[in-house]
Amino acid sequence: MRTYRGAVTYTDFESLPSGWASRGGTTSIVSGGHKGNALQYSDNGGGIGGASQYYYNTRLDTTYTSLWVTLKVYGSPTTTYKGLALINSGTNRLYEISIYNNVIYVRSYNVERAGGWSQLGSAAFSSFNSGYWYTIVLNYVATTTAVNFYVWVYDPNGNQVAYLTASSTSARRFTPAYIGLEVDGNYGRFDDFIISTRDPRTVTFTNLRSGLIFNIYDNLGTLTYSFTATSSTYSLSVTPDVVLGTGSDGNIRIAYPDGSLLCLNASIPTSDAFLGGDNYSLNTHTLSTSIGPTGTNAVVTAYVSSSSNALTSFYAVDLTATQNYYLMLELDVGSSTIDSSLNAEIYVEGNSQKITIVNGAPTSTSTDWVFLPSSSTKHVVVGSAYASSGSTSTLVLKVIGCVGGPNYVGACVIYPLTIQLIDPDPTLSYAEPQPATNPSETSYEPYSESEALGDESGYLDEVVPAQLLLNYDFNESLSHWEVVSGTYLKWVSSTDLQALGGVALLNGTLPKGVGGDVALIQQVFTAPRIAGDLKLEVRCRYEAQPEGQLSSQSLTISIIDLSNGSIVWSASLTPSSSYDVYSYAIPSDLLEFSNEYLAVIQVNISSKGNTDLDYRLYLDYVLLEVSV
Known part of the structure; x- marks a missing residue:
């Protein structure tokens, strides 16, 4: 599941992006990009400072005082300033982060010098090849006293070849309102553009299991990144290809530690992309x-x-x-x-x-x-x-x-x-993540054994004469309940009072945007010799906050014959907010003496997803043999 997207906007320039504007210059889509096509932008001197700017035409300064920007720039032609443009809201002042030959520059126009250019900083490349695609990574931070720039440059293999810092302290400084491309002198070719709230050089994976093997393929079928998880979190460097492939789809394949089988094969939709700055979390369940x-x-x-x-x-x-x-x-x-x-x-x-x-x-x-x-x-x-x-x-x-x-x-x-x-919930989600709200402050009354089992006048004493099917009637090695919690619902209390019976408390919070969850408890048992019929008694009630957020719920009890896998008996109920007792007759001839059976109690809940849903289910149950 993708849990965070840092990108405010991105494009791979396979075509001209929508929502962009230009000050001077001419744009065209050409072949020969880093992967797929590229944007070629030619200067005609019609933009700010006699250069040309092509930019994402959405105001950013009203929301952000600090952002990350990354862009791929082709090394040729060497005698052109080509790179990033950071423009003020009036579109008459400019910060430029550009490559000229083998040097990275930070320059300003109409800021330090009214109506003129100023150089704020520069750094020479440690190595340079005009036939390479170079990745510029910029982090700017606007404070009350300065606009600070931190700039890195990487070669196609992800090796850092330059780094510099610079600051603009002029009274005319500004927080960037528009961000895009800049050419000054001839033309430039560009690819892989991201504006992000997070460092786009890495993609973070969390909730991993050590030994899992990750292979990430682009939409062209190229294995681009590969790693083996060594802890619960892994930060993958994606500088060589921050907008994977040609900016759409791709594939994340996760294999078990021996590499012989994929446990998850996740395809990114064509309407989406694998981007630097993303966060993914692996949802795992016990088999x-x-x-x-x-x-x-x-x-x-x-x-x-x-x-x-x-x-x-x-x-x-x-x-x-x-x-x-x-x-x-x-x-x-x-x-x-x-x-x-x-x-x-x-x-x-x-x-x-x-x-x-x-x-x-x-x-x-x-x-x-x-x-x-x-x-x-x-x-x-x-x-x-x-x-x-x-x-x-x-x-x-x-x-x-x-x-x-x-x-x-x-x-x-x-x-x-x-x-x-x-299936309790989606394994991989491509919807834009919503920030989690604080859990409800609702206070549930403490769970107690007496509440779960009933008092002296409780339902256990009101049934017809019967005997409990106690542990000694069952195969001892198999008479235990196995808890299978959901992603959000957890069985926080379970007491094996009888071989087929017990007390359980289900509790959990479904975050906003999560549609539902499933949890179950199950037990393998060997059928005893039974003289009379069977009766299953179930008592339960639920609590859900806030009111109206619970969409639906169900509790299903099934008994499966392990000799052939068939369901010999099943019943479903819908818990209410007050304690109700449910009684079910189970014909004794359904259970054959000494056969093994699987008893499963499964709870399904679904939420409207508008806000966090707190859910709690009190449950106690017992299987009785009714005297004949």
């Missing part, structure tokens, strides 16, 4: 895998992207052979629940054909047969997955293994594999 005690079935829960511009991939499970096997995957469409927005592909590592789902419709339901030699391992890969925000799909698969050969030759076995794909 939850429950494998049966014999290792012959599994349930995998994973979060995927909600944008076709950001495709999520992951290894679902590893398949290890104890003897030579021929394997294939088959999607059980009838037993699966597939959201209409889901797009995904599933395959065995090294396999050519994939199970594919397009807009919720399976277009291929099986893979090819793959040979798995004894003692070897292959991954089941879920790739290129995305779905609409807040959606959930449950894919029921069969892993078919045959010892005699492909096409069901010899003895064959079938292993159930259930993959649940959840």
Whole structure:
């Protein structure tokens, strides 16, 4: 997700930018830019100081007293001042930061000298080639006593070749109102222009995991930047190409540490660009895998992207052979629940054909047969997955293994594999980020065990005669709840009072502009021997502030048979603001003695996104055997 954009405006001069104006000179788009086209600007002496200026025609001085500006300038012709123009609101005074031959200059017109030019500073290049594109980076700071300029120049490889500082202290000094290009003498060629509130020489990535491999490609397919995360934050130097490619789209590919699989393939839309000064944050979620005690079935829960511009991939499970096997995957469409927005592909590592789902419709339901030699391992890969925000799909698969050969030759076995794909929110966002407001000052009453469990007259004592299904009735090694928190919603309290029952508190704040979030808790259990029917009792209430900001909410409880991945029972409810008790009858014949099941409690909330939303859910629940 892009969390910050420093650019006030930018252009790669593939065409003449809109919203620009000129004082003198003639403009044309020519080939042979740094990448793609360039702007050629020829001086005719018709602008300020007998030079020519082409500039972004939006007043900046009413908002900014300090900005960063970057521009690529071609070294030839050498006998022309060519670079940046900083113009006052009356368009009759000028600061110029320009390259002439192998020197970078800071000059002023009609500031230090009324009606004349003054040189404020200069620095010679440490090396110069007239056939190079040079990057000028300027940071100006206007104070009550001076306008200060800090200027760097870089060669095409990102090496600094010049640096200078200068100041304008004249009473005629000004805070720049318009910023653009300047030529004085002949013509100049320009590329990669940014006005920014942040240093455009770097792009910052946060919330990283050590070892992840990042490759950034431009829209021409060129690998431009690459790095391996060594900590949670990485500052990438982008001086060689501050407006990536030709100023539109591009691709950020993130691979797992061994480099064998992309975990995220994020495409930047053609209406946007990868720019110096940007900030990106990687949203990560835990992959939850429950494998049966014999290792012959599994349930995998994973979060995927909600944008076709950001495709999520992951290894679902590893398949290890104890003897030579021929394997294939088959999607059980009838037993699966597939959201209409889901797009995904599933395959065995090294396999050519994939199970594919397009807009919720399976277009291929099986893979090819793959040979798995004894003692070897292959991954089941879920790739290129995305779905609409807040959606959930449950894919029921069969892993078919045959010892005699492909096409069901010899003895064959079938292993159930259930993959649940959840999308809590967009993985990568290109909307302009909104500043977060302070969290609501609403004070929630303290959470207490007595409130969650009920008092002496509470619902636990009002049910019909029943016995609790306690831990000793279940497989002890599996009787625990696993917490899967959302991006913003967190299970801050969870007590395993019964094997299938407990107390939980969900709490979180959805920032302004975030549409929703999902959190769940889940438990694998082995069904006990049951004489009577089952009853699930749920009591809950929610709090949300400010009022009217909560768009929708739901709580879904599901029980999944791990032997085949099917959902044997499910119920949904909408919590209210006061404690309500919900009672559900579950026929005992749905649970087969000694079979393993997955119990999932999932909470979905959505916000109108106008401001921060504080949300809290109190929940307690218990599964009872009703006496017959």
